[in-house]
Amino acid sequence: MPYHEFECSTCIPERKKHAVTKGVGENLTSCLPLGYLKTIPGSMSERGCAYCGAKHVIGTPMKDVIHLSHGPVGCTYDTWQTKRYISDNNNLQIRYTFASDVKEKNIVFGAEKMLKQNIIEAFRAFPSMKRMTIYQTCATALIGDDIAAIAEEVMQEMPDVDIFVCNSPGFAGPSQSGGHHKINIAWMNQKVGTFEPKITSDYVINYVGEYNIQGDQEVMLDYFKRMGVQVLSTFTGNASYDDLRAMHRAHLNVLECARSAEYICNELRVKYGIPRLDIDGFGFEPLSASLRKVGLFFGIEERAQTIIEEETAKWRPQLDWYKERLKGKRVCLWPGGSKLWHWANVIQEEMGVKVVSLYTKFGHQGDMEKGIARCGEGALAIDDPNELEVLEAMKKLKPDVIFTGKRPGEVAKKIRVPYLNIHAYHNGPYKGFEGWVRLARDIYNAIYSPIHQLSGLDISKDEIPTDKGFVTRKMLSDANLGEDIVSSTHLQEYTGRYDCVSSLRGKTYPAFERKPIASAAE
Ligand code: SF4
Numbered sequence: 001m002p003y004h005e006f007e008c009s010t011c012i013p014e015r016k017k018h019a020v021t022k023g024v025g026e027n028l029t030s031c032l033p034l035g036y037l038k039t040i041p042g043s044m045s046e047r048g049c050a051y052c053g054a055k056h057v058i059g060t061p062m063k064d065v066i067h068l069s070h071g072p073v074g075c076t077y078d079t080w081q082t083k084r085y086i087s088d089n090n091n092l093q094i095r096y097t098f099a100s101d102v103k104e105k106n107i108v109f110g111a112e113k114m115l116k117q118n119i120i121e122a123f124r125a126f127p128s129m130k131r132m133t134i135y136q137t138c139a140t141a142l143i144g145d146d147i148a149a150i151a152e153e154v155m156q157e158m159p160d161v162d163i164f165v166c167n168s169p170g171f172a173g174p175s176q177s178g179g180h181h182k183i184n185i186a187w188m189n190q191k192v193g194t195f196e197p198k199i200t201s202d203y204v205i206n207y208v209g210e211y212n213i214q215g216d217q218e219v220m221l222d223y224f225k226r227m228g229v230q231v232l233s234t235f236t237g238n239a240s241y242d243d244l245r246a247m248h249r250a251h252l253n254v255l256e257c258a259r260s261a262e263y264i265c266n267e268l269r270v271k272y273g274i275p276r277l278d279i280d281g282f283g284f285e286p287l288s289a290s291l292r293k294v295g296l297f298f299g300i301e302e303r304a305q306t307i308i309e310e311e312t313a314k315w316r317p318q319l320d321w322y323k324e325r326l327k328g329k330r331v332c333l334w335p336g337g338s339k340l341w342h343w344a345n346v347i348q349e350e351m352g353v354k355v356v357s358l359y360t361k362f363g364h365q366g367d368m369e370k371g372i373a374r375c376g377e378g379a380l381a382i383d384d385p386n387e388l389e390v391l392e393a394m395k396k397l398k399p400d401v402i403f404t405g406k407r408p409g410e411v412a413k414k415i416r417v418p419y420l421n422i423h424a425y426h427n428g429p430y431k432g433f434e435g436w437v438r439l440a441r442d443i444y445n446a447i448y449s450p451i452h453q454l455s456g457l458d459i460s461k462d463e464i465p466t467d468k469g470f471v472t473r474k475m476l477s478d479a480n481l482g483e484d485i486v487s488s489t490h491l492q493e494y495t496g497r498y499d500c501v502s503s504l505r506g507k508t509y510p511a512f513e514r515k516p517i518a519s520a521a522e
Contacts (some may be wrong), residue, residue: 055133058261064240070100138169164190199230206253209262248274252274253269259337322351322444323352325448356397358375402417
């Protein structure tokens with residue numbers, strides 16, 4: 001598997017070992033792109049900083065918390081709102097952001113006094129909020145402000161509040177991944193074991209590495225509840241602060257995004273002996289296998305199987321409608337971290353879409369190894385690409401669509417390649433059986449939308465075609481399909497509602513009988 005050298009990066013020789021092409025006949029990896037290293041000076045990265053990884057990715061999805069950044073307001077603004085991790089308490093955590101807003105004089109004279117005033121002021125402004133997270137930034141770390149001491153002082157003076165301190169300034173790692181690690185360990189050391197939960201089931205899990213992007217967590221919670229499994233906490237989407245303090249009481253850690261949250265699972269295993277089970281909520285087969293694994297662990301496989309059969313019967317014909325129309329389409333799978341291996345194989349298997357390139361902004365070599373092993377021959381794998389490399393790759397590979405975040409997405413739009421935002425989603429959730437159909441629907445619309453075809457026109461001088469009138473689905477996606485597929489009464493386009501999450505809130509579930517021995521032990 002040879003390294004791939006970008007023409008635009010010949011002036012940055014260090015970049016040579018950051019891209020490889022999967023060789024013919026290779027099933028596994030004989031060499032990997034370098035990964036999780038400091039960004040090379042002169043190569044314009046699209047990474048976030050370690051503070052962003054801690055606060056924006058992991059901390060802020062907690063729903064009943066004042067999230068306060070101790071630093072310049074710019075750090076706070078840059079990590080506000082864009083991720084769409086919704087919650088069932090009216091999205092408080094994405095409606096507000098808090099900052100101590102340090103200025104030059106605070107850098108010279110210190111900002112601890114001001115921070116204390118800010119903390120008290122925030123609690124007074126939101127009297128129903130009794131929990132707070134505080135995030136260190138570069139500026140306040142460099143001047144040595146002792147946030148933990150200030151938080152302790154406030155907790156002494158206000159005994160009904162609880163504060164978590166995350167010391168992960170921007171420079172605490174080569175990318176946001178460094179911040180993921182810092183906040184995992186900080187939460188484990190400061191908060192786990194400080195709250196006792198009410199146990200209501202014989203089967204109790206922490207759902208870890210799940211951030212409720214457009215409702216992913218709520219969809220998965222529905223399956224667990226239908227199985228009679230109590231989800232004690234979710235780390236951290238739609239999560240309550242106090243539930244996360246009680247993580248030590250779970251029987252099993254069910255881990256979704258290993259890249260961002262395996263650290264706390266590993267610590268919980270060492271300190272409390274809680275086993276870790278890695279699952280995958282994306283795709284019919286991976287999700288079915290995941291529910292079966294959780295069922296198998298607790299000896300309730302039949303409950304999982306019932307859900308799998310019900311959901312598959314309902315949604316498979318709709319997934320297959322899109323698969324018939326997406327077969328052979330080419331995608332650059334360019335997410336942040338773990339989706340590059342969660343999706344590499346399954347989108348080809350279940351939607352017919354071929355992965356021609358993988359990249360990761362902050363993934364480690366292990367993520368690349370899994371991603372490359374799961375994609376086909378000839379796929380180009382790139383670590384931490386710069387903007388020019390992204391453009392060169394798209395021009396060479398000619399994908400029909402790219403899956404990425406909004407910064408590279410804007411670059412793709414400039415050369416009229418459709419893109420799907422797979423960090424914050426377009427019309428998610430994408431987890432769950434219905435969610436996977438929603439992703440297929442969004443891919444279909446991205447590829448076939450007439451807007452993209454028209455976007456190549458310069459209306460100030462080009463002729464606008466007037467002979468076609470409305471462009472129909474038959475002309476766009478069905479022209480080369482067989483009559484049996486076009487007229488199939490079995491296959492069906494997506495039938496769900498625009499909002500498929502709200503109806504899950506307040507839903508009631510069957511009460512499963514508890515085991516007598518387990519009940520007595522509690
Ligand atoms: S690198 Fe430092 S200054 Fe920049 S956003 Fe991150 S914490 Fe703020």
